[in-house]
Structure formats: structure tokens, C-alpha cells
Amino acid sequence: MGRTETTDELSELVRKRLNRHTPYWADEVLTFPVMSRNGAPRVDFMAFCPDWPIDPYQPAPLAVEHGMFECYEVKSCIEDFESGHGLNFVGDRNYLVCETSLADLLYEEQRIPKGVCVLVPDTSRVRLVTRYDNSCRDLRKQSSSALLLCLLMRMNVRGGVSEG
DSSP states (O other): OOHHHHHHHHHHHHHHHHHHHOSOEEEEEEOOOOTTOSSOOEEEEEEEEOOOOSSTTSOTHHHHHTOEEEEEEEOOSHHHHHSSSOOOOOSSEEEEEOOHHHHHHHHHTTOSOTTEEEEEEOTTSSSEEEEEEEOOOOOOSSOHHHHHHHHHHHHHHTTSTTOO
């Protein structure tokens, strides 16, 4: 399988995962630049999972403020990983999606980015499974409202949450 086909297949697995997980997601999300970057980082996939209150008297805005942002970067091969494009992990949970062989190489060379969980296709290639978990809930650099605005702008471009 070529690089483009691998990227397409891995991206489709991310879409399936997100469709099962939350209605609030989009692909190719441009986030606001941070002080240490020249341009706006583009994330392959971003999802938002609200933290709905259990207590009915808890104010609804807390569902946004305490919600989790997930960012997914898809890399088809080592050249793609080393290209200098992507690897924009700006969420609360960050995932690198790649083939098992690339995940194993990055693990052996200790190149898995800090705070990132590596997902690979399962043996039947129908879903993503965790291969390496180097994740931690890092303090993100941007506010919930800033990331949510970026996500919603991209969702509007792709036609809302109903597009698969």
C-alpha cells in the first residue's frame, strides 16, 4: 500500500472512532498561533468531549470548561513523521495514528512525543487500538473557548457534524 492509501485508510479509522465517540469533531483544524510558533498549527483531527454535569444544578458552561479536547495526527511512514509537517499536539489528549511498524520504530528509537498515545490498526484493520501510551494530561496552551471556536469553524466548513 502506498503512502496516500495508508494515510486515507488510517484517517478513515480515525473518523470511525470519532463518530462513535462524539459528534463534535472535524478534520484539518487550524488552531490559533501560540507565542512560540510562526504560523497557525493545523491538526489532522480534533474532537471535543463535553464533561456533562451529573448534578442537574451544576451550570452548563462547566461542560465546556471541563471538557476534553482530543487531537489526532496521522502519519503513514517515517518520512511523513520526519517531514516537519503536523505533530501539532495541542489538546488535552493527543494521539499519533500510524502503522504498527512505524510505532515500533519510534518506540525503539525513543521518538514518541511526550504526552502522546500511539494508536495503530488492529489485526483486522477495522478499529484503532493503543500500541504505546506516553500520554499525560498536559496543560494545553489555549483556552477551551479558543479551541472550541477553531473546531466549530472547521465543522461549519465541512457541513456540520452529520458528514462522515
